[in-house]
Amino acid sequence: MNATGPPGAAPAAVAEPASYTADEMMTACAARALQDGMACFVGIGLPSAAANLARATHAPNLVLIYESGTIGAKPDRLPLSIGDGILAETADAVVSVPEIFNYWLQPGRIGIGFLGAAQIDKFGNINTTVIGETYASPKVRLPGAGGAPEIAASCREVIVVMRQTRRSFVQRVDFVTSVGYGDGPGQRERLGLTGAGPRKVITDLGVLEPDPATCELTLTGVYPGVSAADVSARTGWDLAVSGSLAMIEPPSPAELAALRGLQAITHGSEGAT
Amino acid sequence: MAEIVSLADAVARTIHDGDAVAMEGFTHLIPFAAGREVIRQRRRDLTLIRMTPDVIYDQLIGAGCASKLIFSWGGNPGVGSLHRFRDAVENAWPGPLQLEEHSHGGMANRYAAGASGVPFAVLRGYSGTGLEGLPGLDGNPAVRPITCPFTGEKLTAVAALRPDVAVIHAQRADRAGNVQFWGITGVQKEAALGAQRSVVTVEEIVDTLGPQPGAVVLPSWTVDYVAEVPGGAHPSYALGYSARDNDFYLAWDEISRDRERFARWLDTDVFGVSPGSLAGTGTGEGGCGA
Numbered sequence A: 001m002n003a004t005g006p007p008g009a010a011p012a013a014v015a016e017p018a019s020y021t022a023d024e025m026m027t028a029c030a031a032r033a034l035q036d037g038m039a040c041f042v043g044i045g046l047p048s049a050a051a052n053l054a055r056a057t058h059a060p061n062l063v064l065i066y067e068s069g070t071i072g073a074k075p076d077r078l079p080l081s082i083g084d085g086i087l088a089e090t091a092d093a094v095v096s097v098p099e100i101f102n103y104w105l106q107p108g109r110i111g112i113g114f115l116g117a118a119q120i121d122k123f124g125n126i127n128t129t130v131i132g133e134t135y136a137s138p139k140v141r142l143p144g145a146g147g148a149p150e151i152a153a154s155c156r157e158v159i160v161v162m163r164q165t166r167r168s169f170v171q172r173v174d175f176v177t178s179v180g181y182g183d184g185p186g187q188r189e190r191l192g193l194t195g196a197g198p199r200k201v202i203t204d205l206g207v208l209e210p211d212p213a214t215c216e217l218t219l220t221g222v223y224p225g226v227s228a229a230d231v232s233a234r235t236g237w238d239l240a241v242s243g244s245l246a247m248i249e250p251p252s253p254a255e256l257a258a259l260r261g262l263q264a265i266t267h268g269s270e271g272a273t
Numbered sequence B: 001m002a003e004i005v006s007l008a009d010a011v012a013r014t015i016h017d018g019d020a021v022a023m024e025g026f027t028h029l030i031p032f033a034a035g036r037e038v039i040r041q042r043r044r045d046l047t048l049i050r051m052t053p054d055v056i057y058d059q060l061i062g063a064g065c066a067s068k069l070i071f072s073w074g075g076n077p078g079v080g081s082l083h084r085f086r087d088a089v090e091n092a093w094p095g096p097l098q099l100e101e102h103s104h105g106g107m108a109n110r111y112a113a114g115a116s117g118v119p120f121a122v123l124r125g126y127s128g129t130g131l132e133g134l135p136g137l138d139g140n141p142a143v144r145p146i147t148c149p150f151t152g153e154k155l156t157a158v159a160a161l162r163p164d165v166a167v168i169h170a171q172r173a174d175r176a177g178n179v180q181f182w183g184i185t186g187v188q189k190e191a192a193l194g195a196q197r198s199v200v201t202v203e204e205i206v207d208t209l210g211p212q213p214g215a216v217v218l219p220s221w222t223v224d225y226v227a228e229v230p231g232g233a234h235p236s237y238a239l240g241y242s243a244r245d246n247d248f249y250l251a252w253d254e255i256s257r258d259r260e261r262f263a264r265w266l267d268t269d270v271f272g273v274s275p276g277s278l279a280g281t282g283t284g285e286g287g288c289g290a
Helices: A022-032 A046-056 A085-090 A097-105 A148-154 A187-191 A228-233 A253-270 B007-014 B032-040 B055-062 B083-091 B104-116 B188-194 B246-257 B259-271
Strands: A039-042 A063-066 A070-073 A112-115 A119-121 A157-161 A198-202 A206-210 A217-222 A240-247 B020-023 B046-050 B066-071 B098-101 B120-123 B143-147 B154-159 B165-174 B179-181 B197-206 B216-218 B225-228
Touching (some): A022 A046, A022 A157, A039 A046, A046 A063, A046 A112, A046 A253, A070 A085, A097 B104, A112 A148, A148 B104, A217 A228, B007 B032, B007 B197, B032 B055, B032 B165, B046 B055, B055 B066, B055 B083, B055 B246, B083 B246, B083 B259, B104 B120, B165 B188, B188 B216
Parallel strands (some): A112 A157, A157 A198, B020 B046, B020 B165, B046 B066, B066 B098, B165 B197, B197 B225
Antiparallel strands (some): A063 A070, A198 A206, B143 B154, B165 B179
């Protein structure tokens, strides 16, 4: 620790290469995808952590919108649910749920939709409804749609954040809860979906982006220490790899300090350990 | 004019076996005490309606009060699965639960149509999703395509929700039964106005409703019964009155995971306490978490 900071200030981040978890790398990578000043419709969990990290670092003017009707929320900790009191108390405006969907999301006013998922397929379609052969007798009943179908349809672009396994990255989702590129090129247009669809899928291994011609999710970046073969091994389809695979920078000390700070405040104030 | 009664009376007079009941509150102002009172009065065969059937409906479903559920997201917010809901869907325990499933946008518009007195609402939505092919409770498609009569554009129609009963929790009411709530206001206004009968539990009854930024007011003549139930939203919260009890949501994951553990919670924290009591929010180990 150096002595240049003001007395009583939080200790500066250490200069040596920090150790970090795969989730921290994923969250930092997802935060970097958000630009300052954008309006971002945020799902709870990993997307919310990333959006709040972006606000705490490079994007202080990021507008966070939650489906509870809170527009321009400015929480100083990670909310544990989309209806946390901190979101309403710090928002520019709080509107009803019919209004957030009809006036704000549906007309395409919101630049980025930030979603998590239980299962995703090679065309970026998302399943959060059921795992199993049939809807009527599912192997696993998941929570369901929430606002994700509308977010995926109407935000101008979508970013998905989720951990990658062969069970979660599949050839074809068991149930299409939220549409990515449907069954391939042109399908979003045929369905009348106004947004551009998922532009990035950010995982705990790297980043997948849709191929401009085929719409198939393609590996375009990996984290330090991760190879394309590692990602293929955790993908349930024959994963295409970009010819110019990017090596993504590890989380900076500032990113790690900000993320850990947000999580520490959350746990300290809520007792949710 | 709304009548001010006890919680037990409000539930007994409005909710009957077989009714379609919407208990709303979007993470905030969830009418948990009223839900436990419905369990205590052993209502059966209810059609439960709610955008987010979280812990409140997990309790009602596990207690055997419901045979049908209309919803758009069924999880324990910030925690994970609803185990009683999953046990009902995956194993038909304690009985089969018929589902009608929507998106949030669809449910919000269904409530708005109900409050507006029109038979359906129109939105851009459901296109290409598995949801658009699912049956409603009557076996017919729950959403239908519709062509705009002005532009020819293809859109989606969703049927109005007109519950038999709406139950909501608010921060306060005055002695005439005018109701005021603020913060995250969800779809409670639409649910109350769209229902045949309505019950509002409140944190407190005051002489005069003072101005409050962003507040929704339901005039007394739009409400049937008001019951004063301080803490009635616990473990959710009432902005300005209480904080969300995140520990209870985490504890619920353990309580609800196992059928016997859940039954013990019912005995000690629902059937073993008086109506409107803050008990029922404990963890079923003999104590009361209030």
